[in-house]
Amino acid sequence: MPASKAQAMVADLLVIDAGPTDDASALWRLALWTLRHYSPVVAVDGVDGLVMDTDGADHLHGGEELLLSGLVNRMRSHGLTARAAIADTWGAAHALARLRAAETTIVPGGDVTKAVIDLPIVALRLAAETIQGLRVLGIDTVGQLAAMPRAPLALRFGPEPARRLDQMFGRVAEPIEPIRTPDLVEVSKNFAEPIGAPETIARYVHRLVEQLAARLAQEGLGALRCDLIIHRVDNTRQHLRAGLAKPVRDPARLSKLLCDRIESIAPGFGIEKLAVVAILTEPLAERQVASSLIEEAVADITPLVDILGNRGHRLFRVAPVASDVPERSVRRISAAAPDIGQAWAAKWPRPSRLLANPERIEVIALLPDQPPAVFTWRGKRRKVMRADGPERIFGEWWLRPREFQAVRDYFVVEDELGERYWVYRAGDGVDPETGSHLWFLHGVFG
């Protein structure tokens, strides 16, 4: 649509000149950022997209789904609208990210055909005249094109449509050439004869990491993310990424993290080149450790946090939150965070197990403020022998307007067998505005 026509349709239309060079440089900067934070293999895809290989790096973000949604959310917080897709091949991910309405799409391994069969042929990264020509022939979807005999297609449109189809279905390899900047600290080793045994890989990884540590020491840096890139003889590439909680340049720790997952390397016909890159670095100054004569040294557990974190465990510490509502009184912080120094202020007994969702119980109790006499939980009727309460907790109306009148009355109850539970009544027992007056079991005491 010409600009004049658009201006005629909308009053006070703001017109800004397109800046392709600015766009390209912004995209490049975005690619560098994704390289540091998400995956070791990132490249610019066309004029409006990025492509990255998430294999071997998604564990640092808690899996593919969390990686993708986290990426989209972080882009949104910077004012960018992004759509993302993960699929087995570059072609399929390219098509799904651009043509699916959903913000994030994940195609499980092996299901590419099913996911792309109904997409229009625009998805195939073909020249505009080729698409026009195919449309004239009545071909609209990828599935229809894939069903056509190849020879007449190649005669009329050249080899391009067949190549793009093969790339989309993964029959032809389409390696991603990762972007690199001159300031990356990278060391690599070419082998005269391809290697494959895990011990050999471990030995060379160790040597490379020593070289990398020496380079990092020269520049006064410590690695926060470290990549091992494996070039195989059949021109395919595999990579492992290790994340660290604090900057490190100790070769033993770095090589342990990389060698820990050596069993996930598939050497295939052999490995011809290994490279180790410190992709995200931070300044790390030498620090003098005072020998302690008086006080016991507290062991630093960051190496353990790194080892377990790279194996896919979720490590965290907890910190108190100033909230009376039990499920909101805890927040998770990073396992390597500095000490908080404070614990929960509540002096009332708290149950050691808290149910994620409070469970409904059938109760016989006197209103408005007596503890239950009998309650039935999970089909078992329990007689209350002793009880404490109520401990009244009000809704946080200053944060959530809907909780303006909400009240919960908590009781500690003990049955004949001595099992102690934390139950509450929604509402204050008088005013129906404050809650439904239903009873729930929220936790189990030891």
Place this chain on the structure above:
Amino acid sequence: MVGNALWGGLTRRHARNKKGTYQLEEPLETREGSAISVVSKPALNPVLAELRARIGQLEGGAARTQSVLPFAVPEMDRALPGGGLAFGALHEIAGGGGGTVDGAAAALFVAGIAARTRGKVLWCMTRPDLFFPAISQAGLHPDRVVWCESDKEEEVLSAMEAGLSFGGLSAVVGELVRLPMNASRRLQLAAEKSGSMGIVLRRWRRQSEASDYGQPTASATRWRISTLPSERLPVAGVGRARWLAELMRVKAGECAEFEIGAPDAKGRVCLLPVSGGRPDQAAHLRRLAG
């Protein structure tokens, strides 16, 4: 001796599960008095002590300094070889009754033990339903614990092994359903090497699955913590939680059971006089009388 202790514990438990009564295999004289007295052996008899030292040398453990974490309750410490829970060893703790599923009392007992150690604690689990304020009330400060959540049981085992062999931790806790012999042996070896205390908190999906707790493992002690009616207060209300702590198995020692009060704000338990109202105890006393 070890085998005897284990089987003694097992027969007693099974017998109670079936009929609700005890069939004691040990002499009844040892169970008199208000608190359960335990036949104390080692330090008193020099011959036994020397034999013990020689066996220790043969086992290759003589070079290690065996340190223990006492409960500071003489009756409990006397039942444990060395006078407390051994560092560099694996301990198993489970709940009884409803606690087999929720493990609430067992978790607090573990938190009390971990609170009395010095240093950081790694706590591995698959079901993140612990309420951390309660753990902190048992004396374990939130800054001292690193929580590790995994998707599978095997991953909990591998995280525990990594934590135990790391060496800088005072205790490593893992919440597990199954603990096969091989896995427990690996954990025990890792703990022996580093001197950290390994604690396996067993909790099952269903109460009926808890019979698995009779299977032998390489752990040094095995406990079962069941809830009892709480301490009586002069007014209406719930007093200090009271537990039945059964030492079901202990290497180089004999089984015992104690009635204890739940850990206070510093993680210390206390011994309470045996309550008369316990159903098992009542049946037992009746049998003694008749």
